[in-house]
Amino acid sequence: MKPMGSKSRTTRTVASSRTRPGKTSRPRAASKKSEIPDDRRQVVINEAARLFGTKGYEGTSMRDIAAAVKILPGSLYHHFPSKEDLFVAVYAFAVSQSLDAVRAAIANRTDPWTRLEAACIAHTQGLLDNNSYAAVLISHLSVSHLPNQVVSLRDSYESVFKELIAELPLPQGIDRRIFRLGLLGSMSWTITWYRPGGETPATIVRKLLNIMRRE
Amino acid sequence: MKPMGSKSRTTRTVASSRTRPGKTSRPRAASKKSEIPDDRRQVVINEAARLFGTKGYEGTSMRDIAAAVKILPGSLYHHFPSKEDLFVAVYAFAVSQSLDAVRAAIANRTDPWTRLEAACIAHTQGLLDNNSYAAVLISHLSVSHLPNQVVSLRDSYESVFKELIAELPLPQGIDRRIFRLGLLGSMSWTITWYRPGGETPATIVRKLLNIMRRE
DNA sequence: TTTCGAAACAAACGATTGTTTGGTATTGAC
DNA sequence: GTCAATACCAAACAATCGTTTGTTTCGAAA
DSSP states (O other), X not given: OOOSOOOOOOOOSSOOSOOOOXXXXXXXXXXXXXXXXXSHHHHHHHHHHHHHHHHOSTTOOHXXXXXXXXXXXXXXXXTOSSHHHHHHHHHHHHHHHHHHHHHHHHTTXXXXXXXXXXXXXXXXXXXXXXXXXXXXXXXXXXXXTSOHHHHHHHHHHHHHHHHHHHTSOOOTTOOHHHXXXXXXXXXXXXXXXXXXXXXXXXHHHHHHHHHHOOO | XXXXXXXXXXXXXXXXXXXXXXXXXXXXXXXXXXXXXXXXXXXXXXXXXXXXXXXXXXXXXXXXXXXXXXXXXXXXXXXXSSHHHHHHHHHHHHHHHHHHHHHHXXXXXXXXXXXXXXXXXXXXXXXXXXXOSGGGGGSOXXXXXXXXXXHHHHXXXXXXXHHHHHTSOOOTTOOHHHHHHHHHHHHHHGGGTOOTTSXXXXXXXXXXXXXXXXX
């Protein structure tokens, strides 16, 4: 119903923990794995990312998220002033994580096609990995009702691919913008047909790039 | 919330106008344009298609659809037993319309690449045309919670592209399945970045195919 | 030991969701 | 003129939505 792009911004009552001074208050030992799911706020973002990515924004209720974090629905508003703000936080986190993964993948590589392939594999693996943050990056099909904040975050992420494609030795007559958008679309769309048993994300990406590659 | 794939199917009370004997009852002159928006049921499908395609399934309420058709919400249940059934009807209509458009586009053409280009242009024009049925075809990103009926409809539509791509003289080492899925993904994704002022759908598709074309 | 603030619970708010029920015009067929 | 069917209105249903309010818990700083 509510398109989320609406510039509502009513008083925003409690404002909540917008200032994060460092590591004060309840330290919360890192849970099971090696990573740092410190901080309850980050736990909320992780679970919300999984749910938004799986069921979409409208299809995910605040109660779903609260249940996943094992707190009551109202308690979410201690961390985020609204569902839309929570989504923006989730999206920003997903962008930063994906950026890190892509940048790590292309480091130490020099060949333009190799760099692009590494970046695409990292990108697609993030998209197709379940319990991953990255699926929210493509959870909205219609940009029109998206917060501006999210649109610029997406643009900053895609600019990495813009640079990688600019380095490619492509023949004349190839539109690099369409090349980028087509490639990103192909990868995003894998989420609709990918099945864990079959081809790996890396194999899929290599075959896709093999189709678009020119020498 | 409700993933729509749930096999609920409770008694389905009134069953409603499932039998359509032909053209009995209230003839309803074709409204303004030349086409045939005869039949109130079809008007509901048209408006629902536009709304589902624009705001998604979860983002569109039965009240939205009813308001667009200018009837009360409850009256929709005279035509369709549930929101999900309405969506299936909309999807089926979109598939049949798109199939017609694509088949008409490739008729009279023999060159494999020309046939594929014509089909892709027709497909993408349907997707990007506002007030069009076709956007619902890609309104769901997660196949997992989709009615089986819809999945098989989609498969039947995509099989046309399967045949067109099978005719292409592609070099060895090109995976035709990935070729198809990548191409369809590129085209579907245009809906996220297409802007009416810029390049036409036909231009976009030609540039896309120029990238993937081999001789 | 007291104080304080972050984090949560408990319970509800009004609005909106898909849907149901029962009544009412209008129509073409008999 | 009667009849049945179609298409709709009017009004409500329980469930769920995002959100608010007031209170409680509890660790850390003072």
